[in-house]
Amino acid sequence: MNITLPDGSVRDLKPGSTGQDLANDIGPGLAKAAIAVSVNGIQKDLSDPINEDSEVSIITLDSEDGLEIMRHTLTAQVLARAVQNLYPGTKLAIGPTIKDGFYYDFEFKKPISPDDLERIEKEMAKIINSKSSITKKLYSKKDAIAVFKSKKETYKELIIEESDQSDDFQLYYQDDNEFVDLCRGPHLPSLKHIGSFKLTKLAGAYWKGDSKNKMLTRIYGTAWKNDKDLNAYLHSLEEAEKRDHRKLGKEMSLFHFQEEAPGMVFWHPNGWTIYRLLEDFIREKLSDYGYQEIRTPQVVDRKLWEASGHWDKYRENMFITEIDEEHANEKRTNALKPMNCPCHVQVYNQGLKSYRDLPLRFAEFGSCHRYEASGTMHGLMRVRGFTQDDGHIFCTEEQIESETKLFIELLSNIYKDLGFDSFDIKLSTRPEVRVGSDEVWDKAEQALESAIKKLDLPYTLEEGDGAFYGPKLDFVLTDAIGREWQCGTFQADFNLPERLEAEYVGEDGKKHIPVMIHRAVLGSFERFIGVLIENYSGKLPFWLAPVQVVVASITSDVDDYAEKVALALEEKGIRCSLDLRNEKISYKVREHSSTKTPVIMALGKREQESNSVSVRRIGSNNNESISLEQALKDLSIENSKRH
């Protein structure tokens, strides 16, 4: 049979030859490095026979695929075996690979602590040292279940039982031990191929990801080809930690949280400056795109929430308020608004609307409160009190597509100015439980999809992930350590307008129900600022920096000149602070650099005599001497460019 290699060359091998035979045939170096093969795009064990003409590539640890196989073997064959050696009776659940590493879920008889990880690592090293070969056997469903039943591996049994496969269950063995694990493979042919690894953390995880199920213990780890790669990865994690907005928020004095108001931000002057600048920026953009800004109440009677359906479906997330009985002369229950939409419909409903009024775009920087589960809070990214750059578009079904297109343009435009050149779009389609006819869903899903396609943007489809009231687009940004955060959103809604009796008079003179589109670009100011800080590592662009320039005197003789320069900057609308402290200039430079001030102007006798300034930019070790006049001109221009 003919085997075609990735470089196009063809080798003639006997049918039934294995990947290892092929590697041997190519050369001794590869024969040693080979860990698996890809046959016609499907990964196979090196020991699997190849029976017909195929395109085959040999996988080694030099490829991402190879690393993944190694991580897989490490978790399923080494970590799992080590844990069972040390803690007999521990049940195995699942152990997949993830980005840069792997995890394994166990049910321990007694809980273990993070200190145990070191012990497990040592046991793993011992197992790897045995350099055992790994072999696999195929079992029928019945036999496979019997194997795991005898070992009391209830989770494995369940996995096999629930599988629709009837035979060829792959069980992997090591040659020096009776350890066995079910696996779809492929695995390393031998433990000698394992590179460098480290167990990183211990956490709970629900069986099958369902919070109704039992919580298992998950051990996370990372693995690389060698120590060098492992250390580089660990170092990159440390670097990412330095960008954490919670850390930078403290260092730059942007905001804080405290026990009395969990999940609610205390904005400091510096942080609030960023917030306001961002709000002004968005306000201008919205106005350019035909939105009218409104403002609606924070505390609203439960009657409205009952009408909107929130009281039924969302109450566990709402802060409910009651008026002190002693003082209230009316008894009513209110809720802090968790969303702005019902209030926006109230504004829409004032006065009769004609089809000529549509699309009608309302915007509100709406302050919302949601009682989030305690474990979900995360710095600015997930809070209980936040402000959305919310907006609702009332339009006809026919207008959905053009509104989608217009919105994505607005969003891309804003994201680009704020330093995000790329973002992920997720299109979520109809869920099983939903309102509205299939025809309307068809139309809405098509409208959303066709708008993204016309803009030639990549997107991923999340089938069945839409809201019960309509399909949606989510716009996702990534934080310093790779966690994804949904920021922008665009959701068509066929439900709420009807519930809250929104109408318009159509061309036909009859009343119709408009479609309502919920949309936000930033999502929430809080989250977006968190992502923004991490994306810039705190080094915000000039226009967004809370303090744009620090004017620092080198000796006290030039304090007067420094004051003059600061005043001139302020007159140009530049936010500056004056540092006349009795400290050396290098001390001042260090301090202002660490708080990420974009520009430091160090002023000494030379500058005073020539009416100039020395400009030092954040991130640069150089400084440039220019005339004060030129500096004022340059910085004013820079300040007016908002990107």
Next chain:
RNA sequence: GCUCAUAUAGCUCAGCGGUAGAGCACUUGCUUGGUAAGUAAGAGGUCACCGGUUCAAGUCCGGUUAUGAGCUCCA
């Protein structure tokens, strides 16, 4: 909400049964120094909160609250 962990000075952390510690920051003195830490002294803590064990509790145990990492859920 669940699992595990953590909570000591403004910040970062050490101390883990026997009179509260360090570095930085802060205040004051000396120093006027040219681009990432000049120098000396001083001040600063009900060791998150509530209870228990003990002659004695930051230190051991239990609970509460908050925070962190995951899981679940979401902007």
